Amino acid sequence: MLNGKKIVLGVTxxxxxxxxxxxxxxxxxxxxDVHVIMTSSATRFITELTMQTISRNPVYTDTFDEREPSVVSHIHLADLADLIIVAPATANIIAKMAHGLADDMLSTTLLATTAPIMVAPAMNVHMYQHPAVMDNMMKLVSRGVSMIEPGEGLLACGYVGKGRLEEPETIVQVIERFFENREQISAEKARLQGKKVVVTAGGTVERIDPVRYITNDSSGKMGIAIAKAARDMGAHVHLIAGNTQVEIPEGITVTKVQSAQDMYEAVMEVWEQTDLLVKAAAVADYRPKNKVDQKMKKSGSEMTLELVKTIDILETLGSKKKNQFLIGFAAETNDVEKYAIDKLHRKNCDLLVANDVTQDGAGFGTDTNSVFIFDKNGLVEQLSLLPKEEVARRLLLIAADRMAEVSS
Structure with missing residues (x-):
């Protein structure tokens, strides 16, 4: 997994x-292929010659010690790295990274790189727990830096507690897992390469008058997570979005709609060119029979609102399906499997994703979901409570496998 990987090792x-x-x-x-950068303080504990002998590469300590005229050393190292790991990382280098300081070879390289960065802290337990250090580490994590937490035990200062550098064997395992996951993600990026994916998301709005409407609790989070996952797998994604409460990611074509009829028309415009359609929107089943052009005035203690059925988008698509792969959603409150299987067959879906919206963490507006994925033969997979992004990823991997089987 590490063969040929270029790793810059920062030693403080x-x-x-x-x-x-x-x-x-x-x-x-x-x-x-390990390239070592040492701070001047690090050379007080271990020599450059030691690290050069082990790495079989020159060791860098001075920003101004330019050895190769054709390159600027700190930029060259920043660019060549597949990964930079700082181990051990003192409170000082963590503070420099958090605040963008660049006053030596290591901090300058860290500021110049776009490679993934790992940090393995090592310091006195009280230093590690100091609010300033904790705040700096949180800043780095929020920027995507991976922290390899220190172990607990007897420290060199005589204290017992958290702050001891994690063992090299464990750090290597963390690095191997990183590259393994990276390769897996890279492979997944091609799973829907070139496919045209349409996703519907959010709730529809059925107007009663200019200030009132019928809608539902859908936030659009699940549908937008699916659109993002499809984009990340290489698809050309068209999101048809009703009422949503989530920012829509870049790189996705978006059509905003309001009513069920609007969504139906938008879907039908792209249906013939679609390879995969995921209907994750919560579409109103009924709309007011008559929409009033002016605000309805209050009169009497009761009001009767007459509703008529909206067009069933999923059923229509199922009846018109040719080579398209169709995924439907079902939000249920009881007898989930029974209703899901029935809906799948009635609407001619290839897959149907069902969830119990009464379950904690699986209803509208949550960041997580717990779903059952069905096909015509029954349960394909049950996903317990997971982030909606992960549910989306796993659903699309199943769809990509099924689509590949059909085309092969």
């Missing part, structure tokens, strides 16, 4: 610097 000035030699050795043994 703490007693745990001696472990950097072991970490470097284990990475090299795994086939990694």
């Amino acid at each position: 000035g703490g007693i745990a610097a001696y472990k950097a030699a072991s970490l470097c050795s284990k990475l090299v043994q795994k086939g990694a």
